[in-house]
Amino acid sequence: xxxxxxxxxxxxxxxxxxxxxxxxxxxxxxxxxxxxxxxxxxxxxxxxxxxxxxxxxxxxxxxxxxxxxxxxxxxxxxxxxxxxxxxxxxxxxxxxxxxxxxxxxxxxxxxxxxxxxxxxxxxxxxxxxxxxxxxxxxxxxxxxxxxxxxxxxxxxxxxxxxxxxxxxxxxxxxxxxxxxxxxxxxxxxxxxxxxxxxxxxxxxxxxxxxxxxxxxxxxxxxxxxxxxxxxxxxxxxxxxxxxxxxxxxxxxxxxxxxxxxxxxxxxxxxxxxxxxxxxxxxxxxxxxxxxxxxxxxxxxxxxxxxxxxxxxxxxxxxxxxxxxxxxxxxxxxxxxxxxxxxxxxxxxxxxxxxxxxxxxxxxxxxxxxxxxxxxxxxxxxxxxxxxxxxxxxxxxxxxxxxxxxxxxxxxxxxxxxxxxxxxxxxxxxxxxxxxxxxxxxxxxxxxxxxxxxxxxxxxxxxxxxxxxxxxxxxxxxxxxxxxxxxxxxxxxxxxxxxxxxxxxxxxxxxxxxxxxxxxxxxxxxxxxxxxxxxxxxxxxxxxxxxxxxxxxxxxxxxxxxxxxxxxxxxxxxx
Ligand SMILES: Cc1ncc(C[n+]2csc(CCOP(=O)(O)OP(=O)(O)O)c2C)c(N)n1
Ligand SMILES: [Mg+2]
Numbered sequence: 391x392x393x394x395x396x397x398x399x400x401x402x403x404x405x406x407x408x409x410x411x412x413x414x415x416x417x418x419x420x421x422x423x424x425x426x427x428x429x430x431x432x433x434x435x436x437x438x439x440x441x442x443x444x445x446x447x448x449x450x451x452x453x454x455x456x457x458x459x460x461x462x463x464x465x466x467x468x469x470x471x472x473x474x475x476x477x478x479x480x481x482x483x484x485x486x487x488x489x490x491x492x493x494x495x496x497x498x499x500x501x502x503x504x505x506x507x508x509x510x511x512x513x514x515x516x517x518x519x520x521x522x523x524x525x526x527x528x529x530x531x532x533x534x535x536x537x538x539x540x541x542x543x544x545x546x547x548x549x550x551x552x553x554x555x556x557x558x559x560x561x562x563x564x565x566x567x568x569x570x571x572x573x574x575x576x577x578x579x580x581x582x583x584x585x586x587x588x589x590x591x592x593x594x595x596x597x598x599x600x601x602x603x604x605x606x607x608x609x610x611x612x613x614x615x616x617x618x619x620x621x622x623x624x625x626x627x628x629x630x631x632x633x634x635x636x637x638x639x640x641x642x643x644x645x646x647x648x649x650x651x652x653x654x655x656x657x658x659x660x661x662x663x664x665x666x667x668x669x670x671x672x673x674x675x676x677x678x679x680x681x682x683x684x685x686x687x688x689x690x691x692x693x694x695x696x697x698x699x700x701x702x703x704x705x706x707x708x709x710x711x712x713x714x715x716x717x718x719x720x721x722x723x724x725x726x727x728x729x730x731x732x733x734x735x736x737x738x739x740x741x742x743x744x745x746x747x748x749x750x751x752x753x754x755x756x757x758x759x760x761x762x763x764x765x766x767x768x769x770x771x772x773x774x775x776x777x778x779x780x781x782x783x784x785x786x787x788x789x790x791x792x793x794x795x796x797x798x799x800x801x802x803x804x805x806x807x808x809x810x811x812x813x814x815x816x817x818x819x820x821x822x823x824x825x826x827x828x829x830x831x832x833x834x835x836x837x838x839x840x841x842x843x844x845x846x847x848x849x850x851x852x853x854x855x856x857x858x859x860x861x862x863x864x865x866x867x868x869x870x871x872x873x874x875x876x877x878x879x880x881x882x883x884x885x886x887x888x889x890x891x892x893x894x895x896x897x898x899x900x901x902x903x904x905x906x907x908x909x910x911x912x913x914x915x916x917x918x919x920x921x922x923x924x925x926x927x928x929x930x931x932x933x934x935x936x937x938x939x940x941x942x943x944x945x946x947x948x949x950x951x952x953x954x955x956x957x958x959x960x961x962x963x964x
Contacts, residue, residue, distance in 0.1 A: 399584035403432035403576040406538035408588065409545035411436050413552035415445045419473055421464045421845065423449045423457045427477020429517070430504035432581040434475060439588050447848055449880065454481045456873040458488025459834030462497050463841020466824050467800070467853065471498035471559045478505050479517035482524060487833050489569045493528035495627065495828030496707050498559040499569040507537035507575040522573040530568045531558035537575035566708045610725035614639065616733040618675035618699065619742055623689055624649035625711065626827035628681030635678060639726040640734025642746035646685050646813055648803060648825040653818040658746050660753040662688045662814065670746060674698060678724060682711055684827045685813045693717060757815060778942040786941055787890060787960055788812040791861050794948035795821045798854045800846050802839040804862025805830045806897045808890055832866040836887060837873035843883035857884045857951045864891045868922060874931040876955070886952045892962040894919045899964065928957045935959070
């Protein structure tokens with residue numbers, strides 16, 4: 391019979407877990423997400439103690455899929471990996487979607503997956519599978535750590551493991567931040583019976599996401615020279631470097647909505663239409679790409695076009711963006727040489743940028759005029775009143791959310807139509823916009839937004855005084871309903887989840903196949919109609935609920951900053 395932990399005041403599992411988590415705290419880890427389980431109890435109890443000592447922020451979740459995406463959101467906001475502690479078996483497999491997202495998006499993440507010791511594997515022991523290596527190439531490092539037995543050097547081993555995990559996850563080793571799995575075997579007694587307390591560990595310095603590898607201290611790896619008609623493309627996560635280069639070279643900036651570079655005088659909001667225009671898009675000779683473009687067909691088409699030279703810039707990452715395998719140059723950093731920056735200030739240099747900016751501006755004005763009603767002498771017109779009372783469109787919804795967002799806020803965009811609508815129309819603004827574009831899944835969006843919200847408002851040093859808004863479609867929302875389940879007693883996120891309800895996946899209505907396939911079949915297997923009472927759902931999970939059916943309702947719902955987790959339902963026509 392296995393020994394019961396109640397008989398053991400000490401447990402190698404607890405000693406090892408305490409040493410491991412302490413070292414992570416010392417290295418700067420702030421957040422630990424855990425799901426309950428017996429095999430992982432030593433880690434869980436050590437985590438509870440660390441929370442009590444004020445050394446970590448502990449987030450307890452039921453569903454490991456939610457826990458995984460919560461850690462993605464926390465890391466997106468803080469730039470640091472969060473620890474994710476789970477028990478053995480299917481619990482580990484439930485982390486897989488978030489691991490893939492973190493792998494493809496380059497988000498640091500450290501999984502501590504508890505496992506049976508070697509002697510209990512491969513003999514049909516309960517809740518035992520092959521966990522180490524489960525995530526394959528998606529982890530930067532995966533170590534199958536034997537069960538501690540109480541040898542004196544085990545705490546030293548734990549310290550080394552924590553350092554290895556941090557380095558691999560933050561990209562010190564591979565120049566590619568991403569997931570790490572420490573598969574930790576534990577033998578009975580699974581934790582110590584005697585209570586223990588932890589010294590308060592001084593926190594390590596916080597690193598910034600993607601800032602870890604200092605690859606090129608001596609300036610950019612590649613200098614661009616003057617000549618070809620150039621555009622700068624900023625895909626998801628590109629960051630301000632894209633805007634800086636566009637500015638230095640005097641080039642149009644085609645920046646997606648979650649690029650972190652959608653601002654500045656060179657921004658071309660209506661880049662899709664302009665790329666389609668022969669005398670603008672057709673004239674492009676060179677493309678400099680930052681980040682991960684995923685929202686338009688025009689960008690990959692441009693890069694794949696004959697005669698276009700493409701340079702791909704990524705400070706970190708394992709794979710290079712390369713549509714049609716047409717790009718020829720790949721670099722970790724780029725700059726414009728002196729002749730380039732000088733040429734940008736000449737009339738000829740300004741002409742290229744000017745054409746793009748003027749045309750895009752004209753398109754923006756035309757789009758704005760469509761919704762504008764003529765003003766009459768009495769102030770607000772009947773037509774304006776009608777606009778306020780009219781049903782909402784996706785365009786009105788994204789415009790209103792964009793207008794309501796400020797630099798101290800966070801905006802998380804789900805996959806599907808609303809992010810594309812935003813990308814097509816919202817003007818430049820220096821706000822933080824995040825989206826899981828690593829794999830563009832409709833899973834885990836609520837959990838990711840919760841992570842962003844909780845990390846941004848975290849005491850004692852909140853990174854933001856604002857609110858987090860998540861804007862997503864109804865299927866995306868329903869996919870992640872389980873993440874609404876919060877732990878009583880934990881800090882409540884200032885999060886407003888805004889759901890565009892059009893009854894199903896209306897993005898598929900825009901596919902070419904919709905014109906030829908039987909309408910009934912399209913409805914049944916692609917649009918997939920769903921009807922859920924969100925008000926009852928909100929009540930069941932203890933979230934506040936509002937509905938905005940008109941523009942006036944929406945403006946109201948977006949001005950009062952929510953103090954509690956809130957669901958805002960916005961009915962949309964399909
Ligand atoms: C995990 C996952 N499953 C399936 C898909 C394919 N997919 C892309 S968009 C979409 C429908 C989204 O519907 P909704 O959130 O209501 O947005 P809408 O298209 O209506 O704007 C689906 C199923 C995906 N991206 N991720
Ligand atoms: Mg929908």
